[in-house]
Amino acid sequence: MLTVYGDIRSGNCLKVKWLLDWQGMDYRWIEVDIMSGGSRTPEFLALNPAGQAPTVVLADGRPLAQSNAILLHLAQTSPLIPSDAYDRARMLEWLFWEQYSHEPYVAVARFQRLYLGKTAGEVEARVMEREDAALNRLEAGLADRDWLAGEAFSLADIALVAYSRMAADGGFDLSGRPRLRAWIARVEAALGLDPYD
Known part of the structure; x- marks a missing residue:
């Protein structure tokens, strides 16, 4: 097992x-x-x-x-990896971007605010700026689609929803990002998760 x-x-x-x-x-x-x-x-x-x-x-x-x-x-034999070569490459693009340009900022801000008790002003400004840019990139990436890679739910959605749904813990406001909020709800529903509070 x-x-x-x-x-x-x-x-x-x-x-x-x-x-x-x-x-x-x-x-x-x-x-x-x-x-x-x-x-x-x-x-x-x-x-x-x-x-x-x-x-x-x-x-x-x-x-x-x-x-x-x-x-x-x-997931190598699951439908979560697109069969179309381009959509599969886009999924990988999002997975690599998540670990390099998204997770390092939202996870760090979340950790510092939620677990270390820092105020917004005590978190390094660069961390906040980069995560704000990453959330904006996600909002833009969802402009004409329901899912991040191709026409179906994929590993890209699972990987990126993990910290995106927790962004408020790091002091990030998603209220001005309606596509991102709607996508988070779709992914939570696809995974059978309760909405993150």
């Missing part, structure tokens, strides 16, 4: 959980408290020397890290 080592508060961990649940896959979840050093223990570092969650251990015992790599591996 697949084992997931993850922190339920992390968007990167949640997107793996949501994919597994959506696919109806059996798995064992082992909670790793990142805040108390759970991903820095010798046992965890033996699985993932980078000390990052999520990490999965496949049924054959091989570990795999990096949330979007995990998504791609687990």
Whole structure:
């Protein structure tokens, strides 16, 4: 059976959980408290020397890290990866962009505001500016479509909804981004999630 080592508060961990649940896959979840050093223990570092969650251990015992790599591996035979080559490349484009231009800012702002108790003024201005730009990029990317890559729900939507739906935790206002809000609701519905408060 697949084992997931993850922190339920992390968007990167949640997107793996949501994919597994959506696919109806059996798995064992082992909670790793990142805040108390759970991903820095010798046992965890033996699985993932980078000390990052999520990490999965496949049924054959091989570990795999990096949330979007995990998504791609687990969904390789599912309709969540577009069959059209261009749509598949667009999905990958969004997955790479999510880890480079979106997650580093909304997750950092969320962590600092929600878990460290910082005020908006105490969060580095560059973090706030870059996340605002990323949310605007998502709003623009949804201008003529319901889903990010192609005409159907894909891994791009799962990967990007994780922290987008939590943006308010980092001090970001989505009220002026109607397409983004509508997309979040569509993805939550597709995954069977309650709306994030």
